[in-house]
Amino acid sequence: MLIFIHVPRFYAAVEQADEPRLRDLPVAVGGDPGKGGSVISASAEAAAAGVDPGMTLADASRVCPGLELRATRLPRYREVSAEIHATLRSVTERMEPRALDGVYIEPPRSSEPIEIAAVVCVRLQAEFSLRAVAGIGPSKFVAWLAACHAGPGGVKQVKPPEVPRFLRDLPVTEIWGLGPATAARLASSGISTMGELRDCPLDELREAVGRQAAPFREFARGEDHEPLRPSTPVKSVSREKTLDEPTGDLRALGEHLLELSGGLEERLNRERRSALTVTLGVRFVDGDDRTRTLTRREAISSQNELHEVALELLGRVGAGERDVRAVRLRAANLTRAGSETAPRQLRLF
């Protein structure tokens, strides 16, 4: 069984989570209203007032007076998405993201999928203030559909014997890749639900929709053989900075490295990883690149520890000899931070 975890209206939900004042208010996320920008994501409150994605922001403001407009912050949405993935990784490494707002996970065999799904939804609410829904099904398509029909904050499970009944009355437009033009052609053949599509002979279906007939019918039967393709856990993380003014001053470079170390710490914490290896790369003003690497016995993840290693490497990279244009800090050889199986050695200093 697979679980599909989905945060509906993701961008708007992140804005509401980041700015608690916006909770329960109609929120739309999109481009610049002055330049004819359109709605990319609308909160449930905005949707209830008639705001739909695709609508211009000006129109949206008209249909929904008091609509809170927010500019799209893609880096932030990516960040939250990565944090959610990191949280899910504590449940299972078998996961595959679907866009920023959804992810498939394969629950451990010994577990009850519905319990896992419920726990995940509760954690996303508690840790990120995001209302997620979860669908459970024997395939990606069924799990995804189940999530779409789970209702807010809900979990819906469709067990294998229940699949035909679950799909029977759903509109064909919910099949992946089946757009309005195809739906119209099917409708003219008297097919508007998945049940009707499923029962239609393949030859007739081919006449209506061409060579996509077979895959559409498979979806309508709940036959989705696409396996879960687990995303590989992050192998290394890096941060780099091009200096506004090249410098050979070690103290100034140390300051830049402190900033990069802070960025690495944040990313490592998000991934719940610690690094054994740190690499410093510098680009000199003459275009020459130089890197130095240090592998420690114990994994580190804090800004101070990373900075300490970075400074050590800075001494080896010959940075004081010429002006440096760009610095790059990379943490690799990542281990799971705070793993339950390996007790953590406490420090004196």
Next chain:
Amino acid sequence: MKLTIDREELLRGLGRIQAVVERRGALPILSNVLIDARSDGLAMSATDLEVGVVSEHAAQVEEVGAITLGARKLHDLVREFEDPEVRIRTEDSARVGIECGSSRIQLLSISPEEYPTLPSAEGVEFVEIEASLLGEMIDATLYAASNDEARYNLNGVYMELSEGKLVLVATNGHRLAKIERTPPAPVSFLEKGITVPRKGVAEIRKLCDETEGSVEIGLGEGFLLVRTDRLVLSCRLIDGDFPDYRQVIPSGHRIRIMVDRERLVHAVRRLSILAHERSGGFKMALEDGSLLLSASNADLGEGNEEIPIDYTGDRFETGFNARYVLDALSSVVAKEIAIELSDDLSAAKLRPADDPDQVGIIMPMRA
């Protein structure tokens, strides 16, 4: 340069410097030994710029002069020579001839002028200290020094004079070892502490082993110098602040137990075989009358040890890295060890039952 030297004497000198010469050869001259023939004998120098040794040896010098030769190869050759006398002479500016018995060997040499100048003992005030005492103090601490290059300020042994006592401390940030002893003469130049790198301390330790009676120690410009009648060892000091060790040594304790050292060593050694490979951790629990030790490893199995002790009170449980505990136990010779504990997140203090001036501090592991 032309000289004749007793093979054993030459071998002893070359053997002494093998650990000092640079192995990786970033600077080829540092892989060489400088042999300086003077009218009164021969001086042999080796350095990796961190640690330097100059030793004096009896030799019959016919022509004074200096050469440098690859220290490792020369040592290997002399070891294989069979006759008691070795003759060394300069053949030309790039070659040195070595003869022993029927062996005639020519080795390529690097000009002695390229050889770095070693710190001089001139003007340095030396203080005598018993070699056995210094050796004992090093044994009690060196093991705890860090070899994590990123924490270079911990890559050595800290030495200072505190309230008239010579104090040696080493730590890797997780565990710490400290010993205090009263030196025969006050080592006043250590009032401001110094940190001597691991490699240098290991060489001092060897020197202490080789020396009967006393060695002399003195502080040069950025170097610690250790001198015997025929040898001067120089160790470049670590340029970094040693942390305030006093702050982390627990001043009190809630629980104190006495344990037979041998028995504890063997039990922890057995458990260390089973301990989790990465953390090397084992659990330690106290119950009425018992010290219970255990380790488990998902891939191997688990082990339990019980040692009877004089303890009454609540059950107390904590965990330690087995290596750290074994190192601390192995650095003392006492029959009985006192272990002082406060809670499962605070440092444990291990010390010989009869010696409050030697302590090992180990932070626990948190499950």
